[in-house]
Amino acid sequence: MFVSYKWLQDYVDLTGVTAKELAEKITKSGIEVEGVEVLNEGIKGVVVGHVLEREQHPNADKLNKCLVDIGADEPVQIICGAPNVDKGQKVAVATVGAKLPGNFKIKKAKLRGEESNGMICSLQELGMEGKIVPKEYAEGIFVFPADAVVGTDAIAELNRDDEVLELGLTPNRSDCLSMLGVAYEVAAILGKDVKLPETNLEAAAEKASDYVKIVVEVPEDNPLYAAKIIKNVKIGPSPLWMQTRLMNSGIRPHNNVVDITNYILLEYGQPLHAFDYDRLGSKEILVRRANDGEKFTTLDDVERTLTSDHLVITNGTEPVALAGVMGGANSEVTDDTTTVLLEAAYFNGQTVRKASKDHGLRSEASARFEKGVDPNRVRPAGERAAYLMAKYAGGDVLEGAAEVDTLTIEPAVVSITLEKINRVLGTDLEMSQVKDIFNRLQFESSVEGETITVTAPTRRGDIKIEEDLVEEIARLYGYDHIPMTLPVGSSTPGRLSAYQKNRRVVRQYLEGAGLYQAVTYSLTSEDKAAQYALEKREAIHLAMPMSEDRSVLRLSLLPQLLEVMKYNSARQNDSLAVYETGNVFLANGADALPEEREHLAAAITGLWTNHSWQGEKKPVDFFVLKGILEGLFAKLGLTDKVEYVQAQVDGLHPGRTAEIKLNGSAIGFIGQVHPSVQKDLDLKDTYVFELSLKAVLEEETEDLHYVAIPRFPSITRDIALVANKETVSGTLKNIILEAGAPLLKEAYVFDLYEGDKMEEGKKSIAFSLKYADPERTLTDEEVTKVHEKVLAALEEKAGAVLRG
Incomplete structure (x- = not known):
């Protein structure tokens, strides 16, 4: 609702209250004033002029040469291009030195050889929108009534020397969708009377x-x-x-x-x-x-x-x-x-x-x-x-x-006690103060003991219950005057739990690694519900599903993530990495609610690195996704507790899949989507993982400890082992680290060979081992002694020997 400050003064005496002050008072009383627009802002020097003569410009077909009386000592010549300008009109003239909206300054000028001392203005040039200008003046200048006084302020004549308050009304305050409604509100705020418009008329004899x-x-x-x-x-x-x-x-x-x-x-x-x-x-x-x-x-x-x-x-x-x-x-x-x-x-x-x-x-x-x-x-x-x-x-x-x-609407009658008013507001108001507020609102009221009964006028259809009266008292008394009190009793400041903090760490890490978060439906179809489930249980069916595709609660996040990959790939977004944290639903029998368990899943496909300038392209593979997962476990302090074991999972590639174990217990898997599934979904090579986020985030971790940078050099030894093809590198690495402790600090694989020069059923796998002691420099003899112990343990426990 736009409220003219000048117009409002017809109904309420606003003496001593500026538009901005009024806006603040209205806002404090409960109706937000979103802004106060000064209509004549940036405009000065515009007067009412009288066109004494008009003739065609001698050097331009679409210009007129006008002689205009602007209330000065002498008329001035103004060149005007408006098609409707004519002799005898009263018009708005921006005189030399005047300012128009947009900081447009009027100067003396020559137009096609003729001097122009000002500008005859249209309403649009005075800042009005074209859609509100009368149609007859939409394409030209505005013409004042004949009784307009020459030389007076044209902006005042147009009522633009005004300020407009924009009220942001809530649906319950429809009474303020009128000037009179706003007048009643303002009169109540200021403690003034409302002057109603004139309606008396002499009716004709006919009916x-x-x-x-x-x-x-x-x-x-x-x-x-x-x-x-x-x-x-x-x-x-x-x-x-x-x-x-x-x-x-x-x-x-x-x-x-x-x-x-x-x-x-x-x-x-x-x-x-x-x-x-x-x-x-x-x-x-x-x-x-x-x-x-x-x-x-x-x-x-x-x-x-x-x-x-x-x-x-x-x-x-x-x-x-x-x-x-x-x-x-x-x-x-x-x-x-x-x-x-x-x-x-x-x-x-x-x-x-x-x-x-x-x-x-x-x-x-x-x-x-x-x-x-x-x-x-x-x-x-x-x-x-x-x-x-x-x-x-x-x-x-x-x-x-x-x-x-046949209208039967009656005013609402509501009673309330003084005790309830003060109890709800935390005030010590007296009945005389409460009654005065209702008098200012022009609500009829009667007092009987400690109870006041109020008859709300029909213009205030929002007044229906006791709480509405309390609100009226609060806002007219002044929210600023209501006493402030601190809560009584013990309280615990709100904060994130350790689980919630770690969940945020997971999301921030994955997004920092380049994955986008996806949010998919918890509902799926019956044939997809059991796919990639970490724990096989009976699917939970909805009693009244909207469709067969959304009839069952999911047991895994991956089927929906693969649908996300398919959707993007079909739209040529074929290099994508997404993750999701969300609940899966595990049945606990017919008469029990399902268990909700939070999982983390991710899927990547296409190119992981693509530097066209350097000519470098790196497609995603198993180790890209495994590296992201290892970085996450390192961030959570779980690196030493996690291991990867080769596994078979339905729907994943049989040779590129591993089970993820935490403290020896399976918590998820990682691998490539089976080629047949990729073909059905029309995807390139796609790698995924899913794990129990609940198990990961609830795992206890030790506090972070920092170790000083070693002052003494380390010694590195590389070994190439011949082992059975079935022996996994993780097994060999564990044997090496166990046998080489405490001097052996690191061991990692740097080469694998399974060519025709190897014995049938064997493979060559090379490790780099780093030995160090933080207190002293190791000798070759000390390292050799530990190194031989490592080789002996490898042969004894895994049948792995040095490659000759």
Whole structure:
């Protein structure tokens, strides 16, 4: 809701309160003011000018040479390109030295050889949006009424010397979707009175009920419909002050009658509609539900197909308006209109919302009906509009109104005790203070002992229960004045558990390693549920699945991750690395809830390194993914507790798969996806792992200890062993480290040979061994003694001997 500071002063005395101060007070009382816009910011030196002469520019077809009186000693010559500029007009002139929006400065200039001392301005050049400028001035300059005073401030004449407050209203505060609603709020905040608009008028002798009959077939959708008749209206422009107020609120002016209905919409929050009485084609207004398939052309010249969900205003036979949303082209007010039927009605918000949504017609009127209008403001809004039409359109308002009234909305009556108010707010308010707050809100109240009973006006439909009254007291008393207290009792500061911290470490590490996090469905199909499961259990079926593809709770993360890889590969994103942390669901029998166990899974495919400039390309392989996993275990301090053992897993390559063990217990696997599965998914070589994250993160680790850099040199010995093909390198490495302790510090594989020069069933595997002592320099004799012990242990325990 945009609220003009100057306009608001018509209803509330704002003396001594600036727009910014008012915005702060409104915000502190519970309605957020999102901003205050100064409309004339950056504009100065613009006055009302009078075009005394206009002639064609001698050297340009599209320019005019104008002699303009700007209230100075002498008229000035201004070159203007506007097509509608003419002699006798009162226009906005930016004088020499003036500033326009965008820091545009006006200087003396020569245009095609003719001197120009200023600029005749359009409204757009003064900072107004084109969509709110009256159509007749959209392509040219704006023309003031003839009574505008030459030399006066044009910005003030256009009401641009104003500030606009933008209220961010919540749905429950629909009462502030009007200037009067905001006035009541501001008056309560400032402790001032509200001055209501003038509505008194002298009615003609004829009665409105003699000209039209109202029939409502659906009173639940339209409990109140009042129609006033205004005869002998003269269609023309509305007064400048009304046009500018509408434009400042974002509404384009049209003519006096239509502008008055829009003005009342903003002033009272009550949507009105004006029909051309003579074009209705009957003396009856029938409000009914539309027929299915019924056609209707709205004011925007779009033919719309209606349904029985939509409420329409008809002339007894055909629709003339879509109730609460938009009028019809067949009854709109035109320049020839002389008699107006003015509709003031109360429509059901849900019905209006349905029509507005179905037809994509979200209007200022529909927005207010949807949120709820004040039923007791319907008739006063109609009276105020009729008064303005008599005053500014020269109309004769007929006596009374033709109406149907079955409205039964009553004000809410709520009682609350002083003890509860103070207990909830933590205050020590007295009953006189509480009553004063309700008086400022203009809520009727009565006190009996310690209980106050409040009758909330119908404009405040949000007041229904005791807590609503407490909120009103709190915000008007001032949230800043409510005492602050510290919680009583023991409390524990919130923090992450060790498990949660380690989970974050896992995610940060994997993302740092180049993997993207994926979040996949916990639901899958029955045939995928058991694939790659670390623990085989019966699948858990949903009682009412939405589809067969999402009917079972997953036992593994990998099937969904492989679907992610397939989806990306089909879109030519064929080098991808993703991971997921999520729960799998393990059945515990028919009558027990399933166990949720957190897993970690990852999948990589395509190129791991691709440096085009250096000509380097490295496709992913088993050891790329294993290296990432080893780095993760090192980050968690579990390197010495984890081992990899060759294994067979359904769906994975039989020769490129390993089981992951933690302290000797299996916690997951790593390997290449089986070639047949890769073919089915149309993937390149893809490597995956899945493990129990719960087991990893719950494993206890020792505190990190730092060791000084050795001062003494180490000695390295390389050995090439001949061993059986079935003997895995991990077994040999463990034997080496055990036999060489404590002098042997490191051992790692650096070569493997299984060629035709090896004995059948044998392989050559080479290790590099590093010996060191932090306290002294080792001799060759000491190293040789330990080295021979290592070789003996290898031969004894694994049958591995030095290659000759």
